[in-house]
Amino acid sequence: MKKCPTCNKQVEWQDNPFRPFCSERCKLLDLGKWVSEEYRVPGKPVREDPVENDEEQGALESSSSEF
Numbered sequence: 001m002k003k004c005p006t007c008n009k010q011v012e013w014q015d016n017p018f019r020p021f022c023s024e025r026c027k028l029l030d031l032g033k034w035v036s037e038e039y040r041v042p043g044k045p046v047r048e049d050p051v052e053n054d055e056e057q058g059a060l061e062s063s064s065s066e067f
């Protein structure tokens with residue numbers, strides 16, 4: 001038996017598609033942790049889209065926030 005890196009629960013390794021995690025949830029949580037740490041890098045803006053795309057994005061964002 002191993003311990004799940006996310007919740008420290010004992011993990012069954014046999015027939016476990018999510019190992020070393022105990023479940024898909026813990027696997028996703030761990031991935032999410034890494035992703036959010038990656039995105040936390042300060043500095044440049046993430047995207048450098050041309051103005052046309054930027055306008056489209058703004059329209060989408062404002063309509064979804066209204067909703």
Ligand SMILES: [Zn+2]
Nearest residue numbers: 004007022026
């Ligand atoms: Zn777990």
